[in-house]
Amino acid sequence: YGKVNGRNARLFYTEQMNEDYHEVLVLDADIRKALQRNEFELYYQPQIDVTSGDVIGLEALIRWHHPKKGPISPAKFIPLAEESGVITQIGEWVINEACRQHREWVNQGFVPIRIAVNVSAIELQRVDFADQVAEIMHQTKMDPRYLEIEITENSVMQNTEDCIQTMNTLKQMGISLSIDDFGTGYSSFGYLKQFPIQYLKIDQSFIRSALKEQSSAAIVKAMIQLAHNFGLKVIAEGVEDKDILHLLQLESCDYYQGYYFSRPVAAQVVQDNVLKRKIN
Ligand code: C2E
Ligand code: MG
Ligand code: MG
Ligand code: MG
Numbered sequence: 001y002g003k004v005n006g007r008n009a010r011l012f013y014t015e016q017m018n019e020d021y022h023e024v025l026v027l028d029a030d031i032r033k034a035l036q037r038n039e040f041e042l043y044y045q046p047q048i049d050v051t052s053g054d055v056i057g058l059e060a061l062i063r064w065h066h067p068k069k070g071p072i073s074p075a076k077f078i079p080l081a082e083e084s085g086v087i088t089q090i091g092e093w094v095i096n097e098a099c100r101q102h103r104e105w106v107n108q109g110f111v112p113i114r115i116a117v118n119v120s121a122i123e124l125q126r127v128d129f130a131d132q133v134a135e136i137m138h139q140t141k142m143d144p145r146y147l148e149i150e151i152t153e154n155s156v157m158q159n160t161e162d163c164i165q166t167m168n169t170l171k172q173m174g175i176s177l178s179i180d181d182f183g184t185g186y187s188s189f190g191y192l193k194q195f196p197i198q199y200l201k202i203d204q205s206f207i208r209s210a211l212k213e214q215s216s217a218a219i220v221k222a223m224i225q226l227a228h229n230f231g232l233k234v235i236a237e238g239v240e241d242k243d244i245l246h247l248l249q250l251e252s253c254d255y256y257q258g259y260y261f262s263r264p265v266a267a268q269v270v271q272d273n274v275l276k277r278k279i280n
Contacts (some may be wrong), residue, residue, distance in 0.1 A: 001198075009190070027077060028084035030066070036088055039065050042097050043264035046274055047116070047235060047257050050248050055274055056255055057114035057148065060098045061264045062090070082122050091123040095133060099140035099147065101267055110275040116148035116178065121155030125162060130169040135162035137173075144174030151177065156195060164194060164243070171196040183223060192229055200227040203237025204258075211243055221251050228252070 002185055034040060064072045078183040081087040098117050106112050123129055137144060149170060156163045156179070167177055178199030179192075183206055192200075202223050209216040220236070227234045236248050239258030248256055262274075 003267060016037075022083050022108070023081050027080045028086050031077065031081055031084075031086045031090065034066070037067075038096075039067065040090070040093060041065065042094065042101065043109055043266055044115070044270045045257055045264040046262050046270075047114075047255050048261050049198050049251050050236075050245070050256055055113065058270065059116045059117060059150070059264070060094065060116075061072065061118070062094055078120065082120055085122070087120050088126065090121060092132060094118070096136050096140065097168050099136055099142035102142055102146055103140050104270065105275060109278050110270075110271070111278055112143065112146050113275065114146050114148055114176070116150050118150045118180065121152070121158050124151060125159050125164060127162075129233075130166055130173070133175070134172065134173060145176075147167060148178060149177045150180040150201065152180045153182060157186060157191070160191070162192075164196070167196050176231075181237075183219065189226060192226070192232075198205060198233060199235055200232045201235045201237055202253075207236050207244060207248075207258075209239070210247055217247065219252075220247075224253050226240045259277075 042060045044058040044060055046055045047059060048054065062078075064074070064077060065128075066072050066205050068201050078087065078090075081090050094117055098115050102112070102115050119129075126132070136142070137147070137229065151163075151167075154227050156167075170177060177195070177197045178201055179195065179197055180201045181203040182200050184203045200223070202220060206216050206220050206223070209227075210220045211217070224234050233254040234254050236244075236256040237258065238261045239245055239248070239256040241260055245260060246255065265273075
């Protein structure tokens with residue numbers, strides 16, 4: 001907990017920080033137990049081809065069913081897990097579970113579909129991250145063509161050289177990479193061409209305001225054009241109605257995700273409603 005360390009600790013140490021620190025510790029202990037007790041689950045949100053309407057992929061999103069506190073949002077516990085370091089174990093569980101599920105679906109005769117997992121900056125910065133992923137893929141017999149790793153632009157910007165090297169290794173392994181929440185961070189367009197990525201995910205804040213604000217619509221349009229100039233496919237996040245989908249069709253966006261098509265759902269629901277069986 002860096003901020004409380006060091007010479008200036010007393011100056012900056014406040015009641016609020018005390019509470020925050022306590023919360024991190026409690027959650028850290030809870031998360032370690034949760035991993036052992038199988039309290040985590042992956043939900044999947046379909047990604048749709050804007051033109052054909054076909055499901056082209058699934059984003060895996062973690063869910064925590066806390067025995068006492070009920071469901072806890074990843075928006076709440078992922079940042080705490082990053083702070084305590086336990087994100088490493090969560091991340092390993094997530095990739096393993098996504099690959100295991102994919103293998104199970106393939107074994108059951110479903111047409112394989114790409115699965116995207118979210119990876120946080122702390123995981124990406126580990127020197128053994130790519131090795132860890134390779135080991136999981138080997139164990140689960142996951143075909144790397146069906147694995148996608150989502151990284152936020154801020155996480156790449158924290159340790160750019162090393163991150164790009166890890167990303168290159170992952171790409172060489174056959175995994176695809178995407179930049180998540182694009183537009184919310186502080187990476188410049190200039191950096192984009194250095195990243196060995198295939199997909200750009202436009203953050204939902206731009207998508208949501210695109211119909212209300214001329215400026216957001218212009219930003220969305222510019223991002224799509226820029227990504228296409230770099231040879232990237234664009235995924236719009238947070239599509240909640242058909243008006244915004246129409247706008248995305250007009251601007252030649254490639255894919256979208258959002259409540260309009262489906263919320264994130266349990267594996268069984270994906271299997272029953274989204275996946276297709278192989279013909280023979
Ligand atoms: P994200 O990766 O940008 O995921 C998109 C979030 O937007 C998800 O929230 C999803 O449920 C939500 N969403 C999708 N469509 C719509 C829509 O049409 N409207 C609205 N209002 N929301 C929509 P969720 O599942 O709560 O996850 C929040 C964030 O937590 C994720 O943002 C991601 O940064 C993080 N996260 C989730 N699962 C993992 C994980 O396994 N590992 C890591 N490191 N982070 C994760
Ligand atoms: Mg994501
Ligand atoms: Mg996102
Ligand atoms: Mg996000």
